[in-house]
Amino acid sequence: MKMPSFIYGTAWKKEATAALVQTAVKAGFTAIDTANQPKHYSEDLVGEALAALATEGHSRDSLFLQTKFTPLGGQDSRLPYDANADLKTQVRQSFDSSLVHLKTDRIDSYLLHGPYSYPSLGAEDWEVWSALEEIYESKRAGMIGISNVNHLQLALLIEKARIKPMVVQNRCFANRGWDRNVRQICRQQGIAYQGFSLLTANPSVVRHPKVAAIARRVGVNPEQVVLKFSMQAGMVPLTGTTSPWHMKEDLGVYKFELTAEEVNFMESIEG
Ligand SMILES: NC(=O)c1ccc[n+]([C@@H]2O[C@H](COP(=O)([O-])OP(=O)(O)OC[C@H]3O[C@@H](n4cnc5c(N)ncnc54)[C@H](OP(=O)(O)O)[C@@H]3O)[C@@H](O)[C@H]2O)c1
Numbered sequence: 196m197k198m199p200s201f202i203y204g205t206a207w208k209k210e211a212t213a214a215l216v217q218t219a220v221k222a223g224f225t226a227i228d229t230a231n232q233p234k235h236y237s238e239d240l241v242g243e244a245l246a247a248l249a250t251e252g253h254s255r256d257s258l259f260l261q262t263k264f265t266p267l268g269g270q271d272s273r274l275p276y277d278a279n280a281d282l283k284t285q286v287r288q289s290f291d292s293s294l295v296h297l298k299t300d301r302i303d304s305y306l307l308h309g310p311y312s313y314p315s316l317g318a319e320d321w322e323v324w325s326a327l328e329e330i331y332e333s334k335r336a337g338m339i340g341i342s343n344v345n346h347l348q349l350a351l352l353i354e355k356a357r358i359k360p361m362v363v364q365n366r367c368f369a370n371r372g373w374d375r376n377v378r379q380i381c382r383q384q385g386i387a388y389q390g391f392s393l394l395t396a397n398p399s400v401v402r403h404p405k406v407a408a409i410a411r412r413v414g415v416n417p418e419q420v421v422l423k424f425s426m427q428a429g430m431v432p433l434t435g436t437t438s439p440w441h442m443k444e445d446l447g448v449y450k451f452e453l454t455a456e457e458v459n460f461m462e463s464i465e466g
Contacts, residue, residue: 216244286326309343
């Protein structure tokens with residue numbers, strides 16, 4: 196399935212996850228992001244929502260599902276794999292558990308939640324990536340990718356991996372050029388760039404007087420301007436809103452366009 200241009204994120208929703216995913220899909224979201232990381236995500240409750248939605252005509256085939264393998268350092272005691280197993284086995288166990296949680300036989304996009312090593316990649320990253328490659332080759336994941344990655348790591352992965360990443364998911368700070376270096380590599384390599392925390396990481400952009408002026412011109416609010424900018428700049432934004440009203444507003448970005456000048460201004464805003 197082709198990646199939709201807007202993704203509903205399910206982090207930190209806890210027991211509200213199932214109801215919020217149903218509300219989001221009914222509001223019009225067709226892509227859901229989660230992770231097999233009980234510390235921050237309730238992947239099993241995403242699965243419950245999908246089952247309920249299926250009975251109301253929102254079939255699995257109409258939705259793009261993305262989940263992640265989270266290394267040990269990002270997990271709490273509720274591990275979805277055997278901590279003593281080798282890394283490839285950990286990925287396989289986590290992936291199989293995601294399929295059970297999400298009540299499906301395939302994932303549209305499967306991500307490594309973050310590299311083990313910084314600022315480059317290390318042996319653990321290569322071992323885990325090869326497990327993702329095998330999952331991709333088994334056709335149980337439509338795309339594979341990596342999150343929380345810097346441009347050096349991404350360039351190395353592209354250069355040395357047997358199967359190159361197809362997706363990147365990063366936090367996007369205006370005062371770092373909205374992750375300009377990573378986005379440039381993605382553009383050149385045809386990799387889908389997903390931006391998260393576009394609103395929460397950039398409160399001063401949301402409050403910027405010129406962003407307010409753009410919002411007034413279009414007749415929307417500043418949050419919508421930021422989300423629309425991200426799309427026009429080539430990103431696939433995530434929103435983690437818990438508000439049905441904000442879901443409608445966020446999806447309202449399809450109803451207007453920013454001018455090229457406004458997009459250029461947003462690109463260069465320092466936040
Ligand atoms: N790969 C990673 O390591 C990683 C890390 C963090 C997040 N993520 C993913 O990204 C998703 C989104 O995270 P995020 O940090 O971007 O979102 P988030 O932290 O959930 O933030 C969205 C914020 O923006 C507000 N908001 C949304 N639409 C709005 C609107 N139209 N008007 C005013 N406020 C609005 C929300 O408030 P309301 O709830 O009141 O609407 C919420 O406070 C997560 O759920 C997760 O799936 C991935």
